[in-house]
Amino acid sequence: MDKPNLDDYLANLGISEGDDAPNVVEAALGSAAPLAEHQEPLEVFEQFMRGVVEHLGGDLTLSVRDAGEALEADIGGERASKLAGRDGRTLGAIEVLAYAVLAKHAGRSDVRVRVDAGGFKRRQADNLAKLAERLAVQVAKSGEPHELQPMPPAERRVIHVALKDHSLVTTESVGEGPGRHLVIRPRTEMTE
CATH class of the missing domain: 3.30.300.20 (K homology (KH) domain)
Incomplete structure (x- = not known):
């Protein structure tokens, strides 16, 4: 093709x-x-x-x-x-x-x-929010942080917002420029 x-x-x-x-x-x-x-x-x-x-x-x-x-x-x-x-x-x-x-x-x-x-971005945001929830459950169960692939700021923001009030995990953007990515961490890791 x-x-x-x-x-x-x-x-x-x-x-x-x-x-x-x-x-x-x-x-x-x-x-x-x-x-x-x-x-x-x-x-x-x-x-x-x-x-x-x-x-x-x-x-x-x-x-x-x-x-x-x-x-x-x-x-x-x-x-x-x-x-x-x-x-x-x-x-x-x-x-x-x-x-x-x-x-x-x-x-x-x-x-x-x-x-x-x-509705492209709306569907994309919904999918990212669902992914965030699934990863939050995984991180909370395993106790291990999860690093996502680099993504644009708007997409990182969707995940930050989706998990901002989550009781078991927190999010953090790390890296610079096009390599900037998001890490989902267990909240217990933050207090140690």
Whole structure:
């Protein structure tokens, strides 16, 4: 089976070789009015995400909200789940771009953003929380810490939150950069 090449991938996104390389932010903003500097973060985020959805076309829907600790966008529609990309990498890339747009146009580099498509991240978070619970039981029974594979900060956070009030285990992130990973330890180990 042939591995899909970049041209095929871009064609699936509606971008052809003949297209000029667009400014990604301008392309995502689409026909929306240009962003003024220092707008409200939610306005900037919503305008950017509407441009992304408009650029992708089709039957996609968008809902944006301020969840307190982060600005969240949920993309729905028949093709939304395909937008997640491999292991959610496309969503991660959209989040990075949205963060950059917020820093430039809202003057805010402290705002977290989360973008989900077709419930991909919600399902991923549910699976991580279930994994955390299973590993907590295993660590509590064995009395031995369990080290997980390196994972992105958002995924580590899901596990930290899932186990933060657990009576028998605690969690800790260790390591640096891309090797940063999570360790689940028995609470008795912490008191010794």
